Amino acid sequence: MHNFTASSKEFVEYLQIEKNASRYTVKYYQNDLEIFFGFLDQEGITSLYEVDQRVVRLFLTSLYEQQLSRRSVSRKVSCLRSFYRFLERENQRITNPFTHVSLPKATRPIPGFLYMEELEKLFEVSDMTDALGQRDQAILETLYGTGMRVSECQGLLIGDIDFSIGTMLINGKGRKERYVPFGRFAEIALETYINEGRKTLLSKAKLTSNAVFLNSRGAPLTARGMRLILNKLVDKAALTVHVHPHKLRHTFATHLLNEGADLRSVQELLGHESLTSTQIYTHVTKDHLRKVYMNSHPRANEQ
Structure with missing residues (x-):
C-alpha cells in the first residue's frame, strides 16, 4: 500500500x-x-x-x-x-497519468479597474490628522502608486523603503525581489504616516516591529485587515463599485498602459514572471485605443 x-x-x-x-x-x-x-x-x-x-x-x-x-x-x-x-x-516505476490530460482553456476574466474620478473620492476620505487616517492614506497611495500585491504590501518593512531615491524593495511571489519606484503622492503619505501616525500606533504595542503598516494595537497589519480598511474607505467614499486591493493593482497597470507605458516595463513593475500575465491588461484599454485611433488616424474622421 x-x-x-x-x-x-x-x-x-x-x-x-x-x-x-x-x-x-x-x-x-x-x-x-x-x-x-x-x-x-x-x-x-x-x-x-x-x-x-x-x-x-x-x-x-x-x-x-x-x-x-x-x-x-x-x-x-x-x-x-x-x-x-x-x-x-x-521512483522510476511510477508513470504520470496526468501527462496527457488536456482541458479547455478557461477564459480569463477581464480585470476591473477604477476611473480617476472614483480614485479621487477614495483619496479624499481619510482624516490626515488621525493616526489611523494617515495609515489608511499611506496604504492607498502605496497600493495604487506601486501596483504591489496586498501580501507584498502587508509584508513591507521600514528598511524596504528608500526615500532618497524613491524606490521600494518588494518581496514577491516565489521569494523573488524587485525594486519599484513610487511617486510624490505616495512619498508624502508614507512620510507623514511613518513620522507621525505610525509612532502613535507603535507606542500602543508591547513589542517593537519593523512592519510599515500597523493595526490599532501597534501590531503588524494582516492582509485581511487591509481588505477591511479598504472596504471602510469605499463606504466612506460612497462608491457603488466593489473595490479590493487587487483592483488597485489592476488600476495601476491599466492607467500606465493607457498613458503609453510599454508592456515589458509594466511586467517588471508588477513582478510578473511571464509577459502573458501582463497582456490581460491590454483588454481593458480598448476604449482608450479607440480614442487614440479617432484622434490620430488621418481618415478616422471627416475633415
Whole structure:
C-alpha cells in the first residue's frame, strides 16, 4: 500500500525547498491533494500506482459533477501533474497519468479597474490628522502608486523603503525581489504616516516591529485587515463599485498602459514572471485605443 500522507509530505517539502513556492501555493496544492486522496479512498484505490487514465477520467467527472469552474479543475490537474512528476523523479516505476490530460482553456476574466474620478473620492476620505487616517492614506497611495500585491504590501518593512531615491524593495511571489519606484503622492503619505501616525500606533504595542503598516494595537497589519480598511474607505467614499486591493493593482497597470507605458516595463513593475500575465491588461484599454485611433488616424474622421 502506498502511503498517501508520506508522499504528500515529501511533495510539500519539495515545493517549499526546491521550488520556493509561496505559502498560498502550498496551501492550495495540499487542499487539492486531499481532495484527490479522498476520491481514491471512495473508489477503494489504495495505491498511487493504481491510478491510470480511467481513474483520472472518473476523477475529472466527479469534479465537474460538483460544478467546479474550469479554472478550478485546471488548477487541480496542474497540481496532480506536478505531484506525479515529482513521484516519477523519486521512483522510476511510477508513470504520470496526468501527462496527457488536456482541458479547455478557461477564459480569463477581464480585470476591473477604477476611473480617476472614483480614485479621487477614495483619496479624499481619510482624516490626515488621525493616526489611523494617515495609515489608511499611506496604504492607498502605496497600493495604487506601486501596483504591489496586498501580501507584498502587508509584508513591507521600514528598511524596504528608500526615500532618497524613491524606490521600494518588494518581496514577491516565489521569494523573488524587485525594486519599484513610487511617486510624490505616495512619498508624502508614507512620510507623514511613518513620522507621525505610525509612532502613535507603535507606542500602543508591547513589542517593537519593523512592519510599515500597523493595526490599532501597534501590531503588524494582516492582509485581511487591509481588505477591511479598504472596504471602510469605499463606504466612506460612497462608491457603488466593489473595490479590493487587487483592483488597485489592476488600476495601476491599466492607467500606465493607457498613458503609453510599454508592456515589458509594466511586467517588471508588477513582478510578473511571464509577459502573458501582463497582456490581460491590454483588454481593458480598448476604449482608450479607440480614442487614440479617432484622434490620430488621418481618415478616422471627416475633415
